[in-house]
Amino acid sequence: MDLKRLDKLIALNCNVSRKDARKLIKDGAVTVNSRLAVRAEELIDTDADEVSVNGYTFTAKDHIYIMLNKPQGVISATRDPAKPTVVDLIPDNLKRRSIFPAGRLDRDTTGLLIITDDGAFAHRIMSPTHHVFKTYQAVLEFPVDENDIRKLESGITLGDGTKCLPAKVKSFTVDGLPAAEIKIREGKYHQVKRMFFALGNKVLQLKRIQIGSLKLDPELQPGECRELTAEELELVFTDENQD
Ligand code: URA
Numbered sequence: 001m002d003l004k005r006l007d008k009l010i011a012l013n014c015n016v017s018r019k020d021a022r023k024l025i026k027d028g029a030v031t032v033n034s035r036l037a038v039r040a041e042e043l044i045d046t047d048a049d050e051v052s053v054n055g056y057t058f059t060a061k062d063h064i065y066i067m068l069n070k071p072q073g074v075i076s077a078t079r080d081p082a083k084p085t086v087v088d089l090i091p092d093n094l095k096r097r098s099i100f101p102a103g104r105l106d107r108d109t110t111g112l113l114i115i116t117d118d119g120a121f122a123h124r125i126m127s128p129t130h131h132v133f134k135t136y137q138a139v140l141e142f143p144v145d146e147n148d149i150r151k152l153e154s155g156i157t158l159g160d161g162t163k164c165l166p167a168k169v170k171s172f173t174v175d176g177l178p179a180a181e182i183k184i185r186e187g188k189y190h191q192v193k194r195m196f197f198a199l200g201n202k203v204l205q206l207k208r209i210q211i212g213s214l215k216l217d218p219e220l221q222p223g224e225c226r227e228l229t230a231e232e233l234e235l236v237f238t239d240e241n242q243d
Contacts, residue, residue: 002047002062006032007040009051013058015097029054056093063118065233066094067214070113071222076104086113089223102126103134103187111136111208112216114236115225125211125236126187128165132237133183135210136192141202143178144171148199152182158194167195177204212236 010021010030022040024030030037031052032044044051046061070076074084078100086101102114102122116122124130144152148169155166168183182192193203209216214235220226 001045003043004046005040006030006037006042006044006051009044009046010053013051013096014053014092015095024053058093063121064094064096064099064116065118065121065228066090066099066115066225067217067220067228067232068113068115068225069216069220069222070105070110070208072108072110075107076101076113083107086115090115090225094225094227105208106190106193106206109206109208110222112211112214113208114211114228128186130237131185131239132212133168133185133210133239134187134208135181135183137174137207137209138180138182138192138196138203139174139205140178140180140196141204142200143173144169144180144196144199144201148201151199152195156195156198158188158198162188164188164191164195181209183210213238 007018007021007025010016010024011018014021014024016024025037025040028036032042033050050057052058068086068089070086074086074089077085078087079085087095087099090099096117098117099115100117100122102116102125105111105113114125125132149171152167152169155164157163165184165186170181172179172181180196182195184191184195188194192206196203212235214228214232217226
């Protein structure tokens, strides 16, 4: 059981100071398991108790993990003076001071992005040594043939001489357009686009649909997000050797 003081938890989860957290409790804005909270020093079981502030219930766990369906046009950064970021899309009840995207998608790439405040988790997803495959669906200018697939699957060399680790590739069509599903375990700059470019092809649209065995929730519209369940978190690090 992990116990934390109520005022500390509110400060952490609601992006307010400890002083403001105590004021919220004093003002009657806080409930614990639907009961009005009165003591700032009350100990909360972060695995079991449910805390609400002004009607918003938040998770009391140490870290937060959010699945976002990233829309086009937002950047994978925490803040930016001019452009909207993925963190701007997170609603207040899930927002914490130190959340950031675990990995990057290009501004025009859509799909699955995990937003978290857990640095070790993000490192594990991003580092190629941990072999977490990310699956992308790419709509292409030209169909990929067997020769292209062989090159991608044996580790293609990009235009600047960078060698990629072997990918897994399937060819198909989307609304009659040539497309491919590609799984890679690295995150080099514009990697998927550059891999197809090295074959003389061009990525017209790119969407990430899976990280490890965790699939993008089809119920999430572009721009929508929700917290991941414990089971889903495990899927991120589950190798899907089944295909
Ligand atoms: N590869 C790319 O080219 N772009 C992305 O956003 C992700 C992978």
